[in-house]
Amino acid sequence: MKSDSAASGVVVVFFGPPGVGKGTVATRLAEELKYHFISSGDLLRANVKEGTELGREARSHMDSGGLVPDQLVTRMVLKSLDSLSGGIFLDGFPRTQVQAEELESYLRGRGWRLQVIDLTADDRFLMKRLVERIICRSCGAIYHRTNLPPRVEGTCDHCGGALYQRDDDRPDVVARRLEVYHQQSAPLREHYRRQGVMLTLSGEKPLEETLAAVRAALIGRNGAPE
Ligand SMILES: [Zn+2]
Numbered sequence: 001m002k003s004d005s006a007a008s009g010v011v012v013v014f015f016g017p018p019g020v021g022k023g024t025v026a027t028r029l030a031e032e033l034k035y036h037f038i039s040s041g042d043l044l045r046a047n048v049k050e051g052t053e054l055g056r057e058a059r060s061h062m063d064s065g066g067l068v069p070d071q072l073v074t075r076m077v078l079k080s081l082d083s084l085s086g087g088i089f090l091d092g093f094p095r096t097q098v099q100a101e102e103l104e105s106y107l108r109g110r111g112w113r114l115q116v117i118d119l120t121a122d123d124r125f126l127m128k129r130l131v132e133r134i135i136c137r138s139c140g141a142i143y144h145r146t147n148l149p150p151r152v153e154g155t156c157d158h159c160g161g162a163l164y165q166r167d168d169d170r171p172d173v174v175a176r177r178l179e180v181y182h183q184q185s186a187p188l189r190e191h192y193r194r195q196g197v198m199l200t201l202s203g204e205k206p207l208e209e210t211l212a213a214v215r216a217a218l219i220g221r222n223g224a225p226e
Contacts, residue, residue: 009112011081011103012089012218015189016119017181018174019126019133020203025119025214026089033218035087043076044068054079074099078106087218095184097191116198117214118189123178125204130174134163 016022047055138161192198
């Protein structure tokens with residue numbers, strides 16, 4: 001087991017249903033642990049905007065009304081990993097078992113480790129959290145009717161903007177989003193569970209507790225990158 005490579009790395013793949021706080025946890029820890037944060041969606045947009053070879057190829061699919069092929073997204077993500085070391089959070093990738101296997105083979109090639117975090121919560125808990133969520137139209141601040149109400153109803157504490165509920169957070173839409181998440185994540189989560197690289201944690205705890213648990217998993221198991 002070689003673990004003293006100067007350019008060692010750990011890639012973190014994070015699962016979590018809508019409303020579980022995955023984005024907040026990943027963003028906070030990426031900042032705190034000085035991990036990189038790679039979003040496949042941002043990467044795709046940046047490649048298209050900059051007109052890279054991969055970006056132009058993606059654009060030709062988008063222009064003809066099709067989806068960008070999985071294989072192209074894989075090449076973009078792996079290429080972006082080439083120049084990095086240390087800790088890296090991946091967002092939006094992998095989405096398929098083929099992508100997962102290509103990522104694993106890439107990581108083996110570099111002697112890097114993979115850590116999968118699976119943040120879970122009961123659907124009823126998520127439903128309550130999401131349907132009570134209200135957002136500032138001006139600055140994007142997020143409130144919750146029960147847990148984090150604004151001082152003045154309907155008005156943002158920070159900027160005085162109007163608060164509203166996103167269409168995505170209406171009960172029937174939330175139920176559908178959760179169903180889609182369960183269906184789409186099941187095969188990959190099963191793939192990672194079988195490999196024994198996935199740590200499942202409850203996302204129903206207060207944010208600080210969840211942060212502590214994920215932090216311990218990342219640092220305790222993998223060591224802080226030098
Ligand atoms: Zn505001």
